[in-house]
Amino acid sequence: MAKRFTTMAEPSAQSAATSEQYILRMEHIKKAFPGVQALNGISFYLKPGEIHALMGANGAGKSTLMKVLVGVYAPDEGEIYLNGKQVNIKTVAQAHEMGVSMVFQELNILPHLSVLENIFLSHEPTRAGIYDWPKMRKKAQEILDSIELDVNLNTQVRYLSAAQQQMVEIARALATDTKIIVFDEPTSSLTVKEVEKLYKIMADLKKRGIAMVYISHRLEEIYRICERLTLMRDGEWVFTDELCNISNERLVSGIIGKKAEEQYPTRNPTIGETIFEVKDLTSYGKCEDVSFQVRKGEILGFAGLAGAGRTEIAKTIFGVYPMHKGEIILHGKKIRPTTPEKAVKYGIAYVSEDRKAEGILPVRSIRENAAVSSLPRRMKGPFIDKRKEKREVKEQIEALHTKTPSMEQEIRNLSGGNQQKVCLSKWLLSNPTLLILDEPTRGIDVGAKAEFYDIIADLAKQKDVGVIMISSEEAELIGLCDRIIVMRNMHKVGELYPRETPNIKEELVRLMLAID
Amino acid sequence: MRVSLGRRIYRKYGILILAAVLFIILSIFGEGFFSTSNMINIMRQISVYAILGFGMTFVMISGCIDLSVGSVLCLSGCLSAVAIQKGVPMWWAVILSLLVGCLCGLFNGFCIAKLKVPFFITTAGTMYAAAGIALVITKENPISLPASYQIFGGKTLFGVIPHQFIIAAGFFVICFIILNHTKMGRYTYAIGSNERTAHLSGINVDRYRILIFVLNGLCAALAGVIVASRLRAGNPVIGSGYEIYAVAAAAIGGTSLAGGEGSLLKTIIGAFILTIIGIGLNILGIATSTQKIIIGLIMIAVVALDMWDKKSSS
Secondary structure, rough: OOOOOOOOOOOOOOOOHHHOOEEEEEEEEEEEEOOOEEEEEEEEEEEOEEEEEEEEOOOOOOOHHHHHOOOOOOOOOOEEEEOOOEOOOOOHHHHHHEEEEOOOOOOOOOOOOHHHHHHHOOOOOEEEEEEOOOHHHHHHHHHHOOOOOOOOOOOOOHHHHHHHHHHHHHHHHOOOOOOOOEEEEOOOOOOOHHHHHHHHHHHHHHHOOOOEEEEEOHHHHHHHOOEEEEEEOOOEEEEEEEEHHHHHHHHHHHHHOOOOHHHHOOOOOOOOOEEEEEEEEOOOOOOEEHHHHHHOOHHHHHHHOOOOOOOHHHHHHEEEEEEOOOEEEEEEEEOOOOOOOOOOOOOOEEEEOOOHEEEOOOOOOOOHHHHHHHHHHEEEEEEEEEHHHHHHHHHHHHHOOOOOOEEEEEEEHHHHHHHHHHHHHHOOOOOEEEEEEOOOOOOOHHHHHHHHHHHHHHHHHHOEEEEEEEOOOHHHHHHHEEEEEEEOOOOEEEEHHHHHOOHHHHHHHHHHOOOO | OOOEEEEEEEHHHHHHHHHHHHHHHHHHOOOOOHHHHHHHHHHHHHHHHHHHHHHHHHHHHHOOOOHHHHHHHHHHHHHHHHHOOOOOOOHHHHHHHHHHHHHHHHHHHHHOOOOOOOOHHHHHHHHHHHHHHHHHHHHOOOOOOOOOHHOOOOOOOOEEEEEHHHHHHHHHHHHHHHHHHHHHHHHHHHHHOOOOHHHHOOEEEEEEEHHHHHHHHHHHHHHHHHHHHHHHEEOOOOOHHHHHHHHHHHHHHOOOOOOOOOOOHHHHHOOOOHHHHHHHHHHHOOOOOHHHHHHHHHHHHHHHHHHHHHHOOO
């Protein structure tokens, strides 16, 4: 790795030999939302057929910039040029017509419609106003074959796995004869095998001359498949360079401002008595014969592939899935949390992995979101003590450094990382005895992740809580947890101590994938 | 993005401005609109729409609609009349009427929350059943009420303030406190905003859904007592159409059908707008049937404007 790094100066149309060197030029884009200037005059350039990584902190504006491109948002200022021609993209349909499409982080499929219908949504080929089914079927099957997706066109999309659903979204993009595809965090719900498949497809798309923008926080992936990288911060351009010129350290320190190894707080926890225990826990079809303990001051991690049973255990403990066999013991007493309401009353907290669908109340304020799980604690008779509520929420906002102009802001106006902080605040305010974090840093930028690790480590130290952390990032589990339980196929298959195991990463992967 | 001044004014005061403008126009062009007797008339009319609107506001914030309020209103009045006819003292008859409203709400809530029957089907079914019960118990004929029953609706205080207005005002205070200062109110907003999140945040969604419908049933029953009091009879064929007024009052007041948003104060303004449109059109000599067209279109226009505002600001 070269010690001196060459960076490209901020690209400008004038310095390029011809403007047709780029298939896409976004010039000086500005976009503001209530309370926040999401994009502050940023320019972005995409070469034909390249895979271009777009990185940055949450709130840096990556998704926003791409949503401007795809027609979801209209920019306040700035121009967009496709193949040298200026375009005005006002709707997503127009973007599709011009060959620009996006595979969103939160999947945009219609679950009850078939694969065929989802692929051609709003682009249905018609013959005199009536759907041309034979033509649709033929084209759809061609597309499916080209991306090696082996599903029946008539299957309702809700029956497909998350990875297959994502492929259907890619198929939909391909059906619009797209020239540019934007991928927004495409691998967050994929297993290792499925990620490989996605890369294969992307390589194939590249051969077909399709340019791709790849938004991701996963450095290993970006180094693997991308050629150039653009880094954003606070709605502005930081640098664009070939990936071979960017070292891991430089990238990470550029984003978070400190060295990669310093992300994880050093911990010397004093581990106390067992707070929480689970014996032979079984929920049919979800998890089987799982037993473990959680001790005070300890962070217990759960590793495993998607679908191995980690979230399922958590949701069984939290009363979402029925407990068919086994026992749950809290502070020495057997409990039966049959509903989330009961679980919360027992002092169990569950921070969901799906913040959009299960974590936030979108149209309500930050204050209401943060207060919702702990209302009974702040009642004066039949009335809510609003002063106490505002005070406690304010403390939480400050403690977690949640960025917001006021607590009365609608939570959906916040960035993903800040929304996650509010979710965490919600559960911290419920004074839990057991805090279960399910993928707590998913979709959050590296800088905010480091903040989260400090918060979680702090929690385990100060309060009388047991902390369980479910994560698909092995590095995170190794860096933060005192003990890691590995799940595979609904069973617990191993228990490892990261600090005492020298080749912990290999051990983990072996257990997860059943390699001997 | 800087929200323009015009837009901010619209959001906070839009409905109020519309109400004021309508009021002024009708006062100018409507003979007799701006008079004491008409103000009293407005206070009479708005009471029923407002009470129905309050209940419906709760229901809509939670993401549902209750189509049965018109029938429950009818049943409540009829039950009072039948009970009194059979010798039950008036106040007990009224309590019975209110209870039957609560029971209908309980039934609605139970079917929706526990049996998972969609709210549209459930409340439509209750709408028919309750209307049927009213017809059965009255043997399909109106039953007159004693003069003492007029305390709920025909009489006025100091000759100016109708009793039903006082009842509505008092009821507003109760509903306001519930919606804005109690768990039930907060959970109503939560359930409407995202039911799954509410459930996973530890809220007993079923229980509160049922409570919301019970409250709405109570509102319908209270409105029914007032209407019966004005008619001085329990009439088994009235009530149809009131559910639309209830939804209209709440919708014009900015309560979204998608759930999670709504305000009782704005519902009052919605009820006010409905009232003065009805009365104003009467004074201008426009037939009731034509009025329905106008009211229906206004409801659509107001909500369309609201949707456009939401869309263009995101």
